[in-house]
Amino acid sequence: xxxxxxxxxxxxxxxxxIERMCDKMRYRGPDxxxxxxxxxxRVVLGHRRLAVVDLTPTGAQPxxxxxxxxxxxYNGEIYNHADIRKKMLAENKASSFRGTxxxxxxxxxxxxxxxxxxxxxxxxxxxxxxxDRQEHALFxxxxxxxxxxxxxxxLKGDIxxxxxxxxxxxxxxxxxxxxxxxxxxxxNVDILGDYMRYGYIPAPYSIYQGIWKLEPGKILKLKxxxxxxxxxxxxxxxxxxxxxxxxxxxxxxxxxxxxxxRLLRKSIAGQMIADVPVxxxxxxxxxxxxxxxxxQTQSAQKVRTFTVGMGEEAFxxxxxxxEIAARLGTDHTEVYISEEDAKGVIPxxxxxxxxxxxxxxxxxxxxxxxxxxxxxxxxLSGDGGDELFCGYNTYYSIDRIWNKVKKLPYPLRCTAAGxxxxxxxxxxxASLATRAGLLGARCAEDMYLRSEIGxxxxxxxxxxSGGKEPDLGLWDAIQAREAGRTWMDDYPAGLLTEPQHNLxxxxxxxxxxxxxxxxxxxxxxxxxxxxxxxxxxxxVVEFAWTLPLSYKQSGGVSKKILRDIxxxxxxxxxxxxxxxxFSIPLHRWLKQxxxxxxxxxLLAPSLLESQGLFETAAVRKLWDDYIMRNxxxxxxxxxxxxxxxxxxxxxxx
Numbered sequence: 155x156x157x158x159x160x161x162x163x164x165x166x167x168x169x170x171x172i173e174r175m176c177d178k179m180r181y182r183g184p185d186x187x188x189x190x191x192x193x194x195x196r197v198v199l200g201h202r203r204l205a206v207v208d209l210t211p212t213g214a215q216p217x218x219x220x221x222x223x224x225x226x227x228y229n230g231e232i233y234n235h236a237d238i239r240k241k242m243l244a245e246n247k248a249s250s251f252r253g254t255x256x257x258x259x260x261x262x263x264x265x266x267x268x269x270x271x272x273x274x275x276x277x278x279x280x281x282x283x284x285x286d287r288q289e290h291a292l293f294x295x296x297x298x299x300x301x302x303x304x305x306x307x308x309l310k311g312d313i314x315x316x317x318x319x320x321x322x323x324x325x326x327x328x329x330x331x332x333x334x335x336x337x338x339x340x341x342n343v344d345i346l347g348d349y350m351r352y353g354y355i356p357a358p359y360s361i362y363q364g365i366w367k368l369e370p371g372k373i374l375k376l377k378x379x380x381x382x383x384x385x386x387x388x389x390x391x392x393x394x395x396x397x398x399x400x401x402x403x404x405x406x407x408x409x410x411x412x413x414x415x416r417l418l419r420k421s422i423a424g425q426m427i428a429d430v431p432v433x434x435x436x437x438x439x440x441x442x443x444x445x446x447x448x449x450q451t452q453s454a455q456k457v458r459t460f461t462v463g464m465g466e467e468a469f470x471x472x473x474x475x476x477e478i479a480a481r482l483g484t485d486h487t488e489v490y491i492s493e494e495d496a497k498g499v500i501p502x503x504x505x506x507x508x509x510x511x512x513x514x515x516x517x518x519x520x521x522x523x524x525x526x527x528x529x530x531x532x533x534l535s536g537d538g539g540d541e542l543f544c545g546y547n548t549y550y551s552i553d554r555i556w557n558k559v560k561k562l563p564y565p566l567r568c569t570a571a572g573x574x575x576x577x578x579x580x581x582x583x584a585s586l587a588t589r590a591g592l593l594g595a596r597c598a599e600d601m602y603l604r605s606e607i608g609x610x611x612x613x614x615x616x617x618x619s620g621g622k623e624p625d626l627g628l629w630d631a632i633q634a635r636e637a638g639r640t641w642m643d644d645y646p647a648g649l650l651t652e653p654q655h656n657l658x659x660x661x662x663x664x665x666x667x668x669x670x671x672x673x674x675x676x677x678x679x680x681x682x683x684x685x686x687x688x689x690x691x692x693x694v695v696e697f698a699w700t701l702p703l704s705y706k707q708s709g710g711v712s713k714k715i716l717r718d719i720x721x722x723x724x725x726x727x728x729x730x731x732x733x734x735x736f737s738i739p740l741h742r743w744l745k746q747x748x749x750x751x752x753x754x755x756l757l758a759p760s761l762l763e764s765q766g767l768f769e770t771a772a773v774r775k776l777w778d779d780y781i782m783r784n785x786x787x788x789x790x791x792x793x794x795x796x797x798x799x800x801x802x803x804x805x806x807x
Contacts, residue, residue, distance in 0.1 A: 156202055159325035197292060220248075281302040355511075435459075437475055506677070519678075610789055
């Protein structure tokens with residue numbers, strides 16, 4: 155796990171700036187740093203290294219291919235790189251290798267087969283910057299699911315200073331990009347509405363105008379003079395879902411479970427390979443317990459597992475996790491954290507993510523990562539199980555509600571939804587207002603979208619930027635959507651047969667990469683811990699899409715096929731106990747001394763008015779309802795995390 159950075163056509167002191175970019179993400183790669191520049195310094199690549207495979211200098215980056223044509227700066231792991239090496243040797247595409255790193259394997263595979271074909275055969279997580287010295291072209295690429303981050307764009311300061319179209323910049327971390335001389339890119343106010351709907355900023359957008367997230371499965375190509383980017387797709391979650399559902403698995407549920415276990419075992423075996431200590435997060439849930447079960451059956455030693463516990467019983471899964479660890483025979487570490495420990499993380503969150511991010515489970519995720527890093531360098535997690543195997547209650551509830559609502563004619567529902575919603579809001583009945591909004595849904599996917607909107611849109615001031623700035627138009631033009639439109643808005647209704655499968659796909663296109671994987675990457679990398687996610691293996695994902703819905707959810711039982719596997723290792727009754735989730739009592743803490751004063755200082759009317767981004771009266775009502783009437787809405791935390799991010803910027807500057 156590492157961090158990458160770089161730029162093209164930079165007008166300032168290139169060496170000072172690339173070193174500063176790398177230094178800003180030292181936590182992503184504390185073991186070493188490297189820089190490569192073309193002879194004319196028009197293309198510069200930087201790298202910070204967390205050494206996991208091949209700890210010797212032969213794994214150092216940026217790395218030059220054997221033939222000297224390509225140079226790469228790469229963040230991630232290619233789990234099947236040994237198989238790729240064997241293939242290259244067998245096909246005489248390589249005669250030997252200098253070291254044992256997956257970086258060298260990937261680089262030489264690119265030289266032998268081309269970038270797109272090399273990525274198609276690679277199984278792993280990655281963000282890549284590759285410069286072709288022969289074609290004078292820079293390529294950026296991101297893994298299929300979006301495990302590793304990659305931002306890119308142009309420096310607005312260059313344009314303002316008369317330097318034409320501006321320097322092209324990229325990096326694993328927005329803080330790294332923002333540290334560059336000439337970075338004056340303003341807040342992207344057009345995306346604030348979506349941030350206030352979801353609590354994160356969905357790709358391809360970032361919090362800054364002119365800076366974008368490269369979407370999963372994409373390649374960006376930029377040829378000299380580095381001013382006309384081209385996007386292409388080498389793998390598509392949507393295409394694989396459609397293909398899988400048109401080519402369903404024909405075997406029984408038992409046979410499907412056997413095949414899934416085989417694929418998971420293979421994925422986990424590959425992801426346990428490292429030249430540093432490896433462990434796993436373990437909660438009391440289906441996903442992490444399945445991963446740990448299959449890890450332990452393939453390990454000659456006890457697998458290191460880690461859980462954080464809290465004193466409050468309603469939020470504490472540590473005792474159940476301890477039972478599971480004992481049953482599986484792992485070397486288990488359980489650490490209890492206090493409220494003070496958790497609250498102490500909050501001031502660092504603004505800088506940790508580089509842009510506003512407000513999934514409150516970021517706090518316990520950071521704490522378990524911190525504890526885990528004291529013992530191992532790599533940790534496997536169970537993320538992905540909910541989205542791939544129908545684990546969220548929302549999937550079931552939306553399907554159930556839609557099956558009732560759709561019986562009423564749409565014109566009648568639509569006519570009733572507006573007045574009912576207005577009346578409910580006037581009476582202060584927030585839940586009724588939400589249900590009224592669902593009445594106007596055209597389909598299950600639209601209902602899911604409406605359920606996500608909440609109070610967010612009413613909190614953002616209406617005087618947006620009025621469109622994109624003309625000097626950034628060239629870069630905006632390569633994006634697939636208008637400002638503020640996301641995968642949720644553009645999802646083609648009825649793409650897959652079952653509504654629940656459509657909701658799962660919607661989450662895998664946006665929520666999973668931009669919230670879940672973003673959270674895991676940033677919190678773990680903040681303590682220099684590499685996380686790996688076996689359920690996001692290409693073969694596992696593609697197989698999951700071939701499964702009938704009844705193999706995943708039926709009769710109120712979620713993740714059926716994963717349970718079929720797990721019950722071979724852990725008693726069924728253990729896993730049917732109520733699950734608390736990986737969460738904290740945030741809404742209660744914000745009323746207590748210390749955090750309440752912190753929150754109220756960030757929500758002060760004078761501060762909100764001076765910023766001019768949020769509707770002050772609406773924000774204050776939200777807070778007053780919370781304090782006086784105990785009405786908790788997640789948008790409170792969304793605003794606080796935005797304000798904390800602004801504070802982090804002020805401290806940095």
